[in-house]
Every structure is written in C-alpha cells, then in structure tokens.
Amino acid sequence: AQRVTQPEKLLSVFKGAPVELKCNYSYSGSPELFWYVQYSRQRLQLLLRHISRESIKGFTADLNKGETSFHLKKPFAQEEDSAMYYCALRMNSGYSTLTFGKGTMLLVSP
C-alpha cells in the first residue's frame, strides 16, 4: 500500500532562513506527488505538483525517485509562509484520490 511520511511535526525558522520540509513516500508504481498548504482558518489548497515543475510563492520541490522523496524548499522564508504543509501522493491509477502525510507545521518568526 502507498504511504507518505513527513518526519517533522514542527519546523521553526527565522525570517530569511532557508526552509526544507521533508517528504518521503512508498509506492511501487509511478506516483504523482503534491504539496498542499493550509493557512490559519483557510481551506486546504494546492501549492504545487511535481509534474508542473513550477515555483509557487518561492517554493520548489523535486521528485527524487531514487530516494523516493519530494522535499519542499524555499531559500528565504517569510512570515506569511507560516502554515500547515501536507505532502500527498496520487497513484497512477486514473482515480483522483490522495494519500496524505501527517503534515508539518512551519512557523516563521520575525
């Protein structure tokens, strides 16, 4: 069965510091990986997906199939980045269902 692991429950950094939120997955097929973000009192929203290879709000993530990882990175954290971040996997089955990790809370202090 597929599984997504986010080893850190909380990541606390200072404004301007680099950020890396870790995500590892296990799935025997070829998955699609996503990062979702949930700001305080807001709905879960898509941040980025690996197939688009784009940068959103300064965040990037590269799928490393050898290490089965999809870490989220940002070179300079901003206070408005403080939120809950979830890594999610979608199997290459044609169904649009997601398997989520437990999430990492990112706190950016001034």
Next chain:
Amino acid sequence: DAGVTQSPTHLIKTRGQQVTLRCSPKSGHDTVSWYQQALGQGPQFIFQYYEEEERQRGNFPDRFSGHQFPNYSSELNVNALLLGDSALYLCASSLAANTIYFGEGSWLTVV
C-alpha cells in the same frame, strides 16, 4: 465560482446518533471525494463518487456511507456515531484526474 462548498460548518452530535454532511462540488467537476481529518493528522480518504456510484473506498467501516446526486453534489452519512468519529470532514472535487479542490470542511464533535 464559489468553489467547493460544505454544510454545516460545525455540528455536535451524541454517541449513537446519525449525521449527514453535504457537499457541492466546484462548478464543472464530476468527481467528489470525502476525507476525514482527525486532530493532528493528515486527511484520510473515505470514499469517492463518480456518476452517482461509489468508485473507490478507503479503510472505513460500513457505518460511513454516501451518495452522489445527478447534479454531482454529494452527502456523507455516518451512523451509530462514536467518540472517535470526531474530526474535520473534507469534501474534495475534481474533473476526472485533474487538480483536486477542497472545501473548508465540516467540524463534527461527538459527545
């Protein structure tokens, strides 16, 4: 476009009761999924509806059931509520396997 809308936003039920949660998908979306998010956990997939049929189901007991209507809206029903059913219930919609959008969720507290 209002996006995915869910109702009610909050509700409190007693153990053993039944609850119905409702979801209207984003305009143009034909696929609706439900997720349970317990405190401190990531969302867990309950089931997915497409063309008014349950297409896929996660590891949830039969107490959890659902329905999709011809207008693609959906309901989640939970019978014989347990304290452990207290959670945020999220509805998500998509068009086929494209981007998945989430609603704000329904907070269910079972006392």
